[in-house]
Amino acid sequence: MLIGEYTHAIDDKNRLSLPAKFRKIMGKKVYITPGLDSCLFVFTPKEWEKIEEKLSQSSMGQSDSRSFSRHMFAGASEAEVDSIGRILVPDFLREKANLKSKCVIIGVSSRVEIWNEKTWIEYKKVVEKQADNLAEKLGQVGVI
Amino acid sequence: MLIGEYTHAIDDKNRLSLPAKFRKIMGKKVYITPGLDSCLFVFTPKEWEKIEEKLSQSSMGQSDSRSFSRHMFAGASEAEVDSIGRILVPDFLREKANLKSKCVIIGVSSRVEIWNEKTWIEYKKVVEKQADNLAEKLGQVGVI
DNA sequence: TATCTAAGTGGGAAAGAGTGGGAAATTAAT
DNA sequence: ATTAATTTCCCACTCTTTCCCACTTAGATA
Numbered sequence: 001m002l003i004g005e006y007t008h009a010i011d012d013k014n015r016l017s018l019p020a021k022f023r024k025i026m027g028k029k030v031y032i033t034p035g036l037d038s039c040l041f042v043f044t045p046k047e048w049e050k051i052e053e054k055l056s057q058s059s060m061g062q063s064d065s066r067s068f069s070r071h072m073f074a075g076a077s078e079a080e081v082d083s084i085g086r087i088l089v090p091d092f093l094r095e096k097a098n099l100k101s102k103c104v105i106i107g108v109s110s111r112v113e114i115w116n117e118k119t120w121i122e123y124k125k126v127v128e129k130q131a132d133n134l135a136e137k138l139g140q141v142g143v144i
Numbered sequence: 145m146l147i148g149e150y151t152h153a154i155d156d157k158n159r160l161s162l163p164a165k166f167r168k169i170m171g172k173k174v175y176i177t178p179g180l181d182s183c184l185f186v187f188t189p190k191e192w193e194k195i196e197e198k199l200s201q202s203s204m205g206q207s208d209s210r211s212f213s214r215h216m217f218a219g220a221s222e223a224e225v226d227s228i229g230r231i232l233v234p235d236f237l238r239e240k241a242n243l244k245s246k247c248v249i250i251g252v253s254s255r256v257e258i259w260n261e262k263t264w265i266e267y268k269k270v271v272e273k274q275a276d277n278l279a280e281k282l283g284q285v286g287v288i
Numbered sequence: 289t290a291t292c293t294a295a296g297t298g299g300g301a302a303a304g305a306g307t308g309g310g311a312a313a314t315t316a317a318t
Numbered sequence: 319a320t321t322a323a324t325t326t327c328c329c330a331c332t333c334t335t336t337c338c339c340a341c342t343t344a345g346a347t348a
Binding site for chain 2: 031034036041050051052054055056060063064066067068069070071072073074075076077078090092
């Protein structure tokens with residue numbers, strides 16, 4: 001189970017260290033995809049395969065399923081974890097998540113997320129403010 | 145499985161490099177057809193056969209399926225991948241997708257697509273703007 | 289406190305990928 | 319049949335990517 005928050009630098013060769021705590025779980029090969037709220041998702045091959053399978057079931061005929069397939073497939077990247085635990089984030093994903101030098105890498109259950117540091121800090125602020133409200137809503141639907 | 149996004153130049157001899165990552169999957173011979181949303185589709189012979197079969201099975205009574213078949217078949221072209229991974233895009237297909245110097249080549253599961261760079265950027269913008277839509281769809285494929 | 293180890297960062301060299309141009313070969317035209 | 323034009327093949331240059339090594343920092347241990 002992936003938990004915790006780490007701040008690492010992405011260098012000008014687009015290399016980014018996976019937190020040491022994540023490496024055993026993530027293994028030697030990962031898949032990076034566009035996420036939500038302009039972060040990136042990182043999956044193990046196993047998790048990615050599940051997604052792939054669901055996606056490839058959708059038909060080419062419908063314009064909105066085409067666009068979603070393109071978003072996910074064209075937006076995805078297979079990355080080898082190098083000998084010292086780094087992955088390579090392709091330019092187009094780096095831009096998508098607006099990754100400058102400092103990135104925040106967080107564990108979210110079965111996936112890892114990569115954020116621009118500032119974006120993450122802002123996001124956290126907003127969420128923490130809303131935490132009480134969110135709890136209320138979740139309570140109403142019986143989650144907590 | 146074909147994933148990722150690459151920007152390559154098509155030269156004045158209509159030569160276009162397939163991304164190195166795609167070459168093993170695509171092999172030595174491919175089929176290029178006019179695609180949907182003004183890009184080109186590129187298939188392996190195997191995938192092309194599947195498409196052929198599906199199209200020929202579709203009921204010919206229906207005018208829509210007839211015209212789509214014509215669109216795909218009449219515009220299709222077989223292309224050899226040369227010794228350093230380039231394909232030749234025939235003039236009429238190049239015009240159809242409005243390919244200028246810079247092209248974007250994307251992997252979409254079982255097919256490759258070739259886009260005019262600007263057209264692709266515009267298309268992506270439109271798709272990504274529909275963020276809530278994306279969230280919903282990610283839910284449907286079990287990502288979140 | 290000093291030393292050791294592990295983790296993260298950065299840079300240089302080697303390998304690979306992408307691009308462009310010219311020669312050879314094929315086709316077309318006079 | 320000769321010339322011109324187009325296509326194909328091959329080579330070479332350049333830029334990017336990958337691999338390897340070294341430095342730095344932080345934390346742990348004695």
